[in-house]
Amino acid sequence: MTEVAAARRDVLLATAEQLFAARGYQATSVRDIAEAMDIKAGSLYAHIETKEDLLWEILTAAADRFFAAADPIVESDLLPMEKLRQLIAAHVQVITDGASLAAVYMNEWRHLTDLRRTEFTARRDAYEALVRGIVRDGIRSGELADLDEKFATLLILSSMNWIYQWYRTDGPMTPDEIARKLTEMLFKGLRRAGA
Amino acid sequence: MTEVAAARRDVLLATAEQLFAARGYQATSVRDIAEAMDIKAGSLYAHIETKEDLLWEILTAAADRFFAAADPIVESDLLPMEKLRQLIAAHVQVITDGASLAAVYMNEWRHLTDLRRTEFTARRDAYEALVRGIVRDGIRSGELADLDEKFATLLILSSMNWIYQWYRTDGPMTPDEIARKLTEMLFKGLRRAGA
Numbered sequence: 114m115t116e117v118a119a120a121r122r123d124v125l126l127a128t129a130e131q132l133f134a135a136r137g138y139q140a141t142s143v144r145d146i147a148e149a150m151d152i153k154a155g156s157l158y159a160h161i162e163t164k165e166d167l168l169w170e171i172l173t174a175a176a177d178r179f180f181a182a183a184d185p186i187v188e189s190d191l192l193p194m195e196k197l198r199q200l201i202a203a204h205v206q207v208i209t210d211g212a213s214l215a216a217v218y219m220n221e222w223r224h225l226t227d228l229r230r231t232e233f234t235a236r237r238d239a240y241e242a243l244v245r246g247i248v249r250d251g252i253r254s255g256e257l258a259d260l261d262e263k264f265a266t267l268l269i270l271s272s273m274n275w276i277y278q279w280y281r282t283d284g285p286m287t288p289d290e291i292a293r294k295l296t297e298m299l300f301k302g303l304r305r306a307g308a
Numbered sequence: 309m310t311e312v313a314a315a316r317r318d319v320l321l322a323t324a325e326q327l328f329a330a331r332g333y334q335a336t337s338v339r340d341i342a343e344a345m346d347i348k349a350g351s352l353y354a355h356i357e358t359k360e361d362l363l364w365e366i367l368t369a370a371a372d373r374f375f376a377a378a379d380p381i382v383e384s385d386l387l388p389m390e391k392l393r394q395l396i397a398a399h400v401q402v403i404t405d406g407a408s409l410a411a412v413y414m415n416e417w418r419h420l421t422d423l424r425r426t427e428f429t430a431r432r433d434a435y436e437a438l439v440r441g442i443v444r445d446g447i448r449s450g451e452l453a454d455l456d457e458k459f460a461t462l463l464i465l466s467s468m469n470w471i472y473q474w475y476r477t478d479g480p481m482t483p484d485e486i487a488r489k490l491t492e493m494l495f496k497g498l499r500r501a502g503a
Contacts, residue, residue, distance in 0.1 A: 137418075140334030194499070220415060223332075251498075258500045264489050265498055271470030272463050279462060294459050302497025303446075303460055304389070305453045 118160075124150060125160055126174070129167040134213035138168055138221040168221060169229050175218040176236045178207050187243055193251035194300070197269070200247065201299075202292040204273045208280070209288040215277035244269060269299060319345060320355055321369070324362040329408035333363055333416040363416060364424050370413040371431045373402050382438055388446035389495070392464070395442065396494075397487040399468050403475070404483040410472035439464060464494060 128149050132141040143164050147154040161167055182203035186196050208215045222233050245266040251257035257265070272295060280291070323344050327336040338359050342349040356362055377398035381391050403410045417428050440461040446452035452460070467490060475486070 137332055137334050139332050248498075255500055257498050258496070260493065260498060261489055265493060267470070267474060268467055268490065268493055269498075271473075272466050275462070275466030275470065278466075294456055295463065298455065298460060298463055298497075300497050300499040301453070302493075302495050302499075303443075303452050303455060303464075304495040304497075305450055 122160060125157070126167065126170055130171050130211075130213050130217055133168065133171065133221050134216040138164075138217075138224045165224070165226065165229070168217075168224060171214070171217055172222055172225070172233055175211075175214050176233070176240070178210075178214075179204065179240055180236075182207050183240070183243060187247065192256065193247050193254050194256040196247045197251060198296050198300075200244065201269070201273060201296050202289065205276060205292040205295065206288050208273065208277050209282075209291065212277045212280055212282075215274070219274055219277065241266060241270060272299065317355060320352070321362065321365055325366050325406075325408050325412055328363065328366070328416050329411040333359075333412075333419045360419070360421065360424070363412075363419060366409070366412055367417055367420070367428055370406075370409050371428070371435070373405075373409075374399065374435055375431075377402050378435070378438060382442065387451065388442050388449050389451040391442045392446060393491050393495075395439065396464070396468060396491050397484065400471060400487040400490065401483050403468065403472050404477075404486065407472045407475055407477075410469070414469055414472065436461060436465060467494065 125146070129141070129146050132145055132149060136145075141164075143157055143161075144154045146164075146167070147157050150157075183200055186199045186203060189196065191199065222230070222237075225233055245262060248257065248260070248266050248269070249262050252260055252262060276291060276295075286294070320341070324336070324341050327340055327344060331340075336359075338352055338356075339349045341362070342352050345352075378395055381394045381398060384391065386394065417425070417432075420428055440457060443452065443455070443461050443464070444457050447455055447457060471486060471490075481489070
């Protein structure tokens with residue numbers, strides 16, 4: 114791919130991501146994407162085979178980012194609780210970096226078909242397993258309480274993943290502050306110590 | 309409305325809810341709903357003006373359920389932490405009672421237009437304010453830690469609202485068990501006491 118073609122492809126993917134996030138995948142046509150890019154729909158088909166190809170590329174890129182953020186932490190020699198703290202910070206960073214990417218990642222994968230859907234959910238499961246592995250290690254090491262491992266993992270993931278719903282880049286909290294607050298509440302709980 | 313007409317309307321709303329949850333509102337046509345009910349699309353228009361009317365009725369009924377579950381708890385004389393515990397149980401019950409209702413409520417309201425959208429988000433905000441009020445009272449009474457009130461409210465809401473994503477009626481946990489575990493983890497935190 115030439116540099117120009119690659120740059121055009123980036124614009125195409127960014128445009129599709131915005132529209133899929135705002136309107137939903139099903140309600141967005143290739144024509145809508147072309148119009149938003151101010152080109153003819155016919156020209157888009159030089160770049161893609163189908164609309165689902167775009168969704169697939171966006172979702173694959175999103176999954177790549179979550180893994181790229183988490184992998185070095187998982188493979189490090191840190192203690193489980195510190196791993197969890199850093200993973201929450203990294204995950205929150207990915208979500209706040211691209212709220213429209215997160216919206217597509219959380220909601221639109223349902224529209225993938227067949228093998229792609231299977232591959233996507235397998236990667237999501239693998240990511241969940243990775244978080245769950247840290248939770249398990251933390252319970253074993255005694256840093257975490259004697260928790261229901263799966264349920265604790267879902268609580269951590271859901272509280273992180275919900276952030277794209279309310280995060281605004283011009284809001285009062287930086288991604289680091291969000292991660293710090295979330296970690297503190299998740300670790301220490303909402304109850305006053307001794308209450 | 310006659311009893312027969314009311315019963316038909318219930319079937320219509322239940323069918324629309326299922327389809328909106330499974331495929332998304334935008335991807336579901338009135339024809340799809342008619343086909344799923346095994347009637348002609350034309351007959352449906354005796355019952356509704358537009359597809360958005362159906363979405364509006366479903367979302368209004370969902371909001372009604374959340375408020376009906378929460379209001380008596382909020383208005384009771386219970387201490388804030390007990391209110392919060394009961395509210396979590398009641399909210400989880402609404403979500404697990406109707407996972408497709410919850411899916412439509414969380415995701416599809418974006419497709420409402422104009423005044424309806426404004427009214428829906430106002431009710432969602434009112435519900436959030438109601439939970440936030442209990443959190444505030446809990447901080448004041450010293451039962452809860454000295455928390456960021458808004459952030460703690462979002463953590464509670466997001467952890468409850470995510471449940472529809474993974475809850476299965478044939479899963480290993482009852483709604484009561486889910487609520488109990490969630491409350492315990494949220495209140496006490498994931499960290500081992502003293503660790």
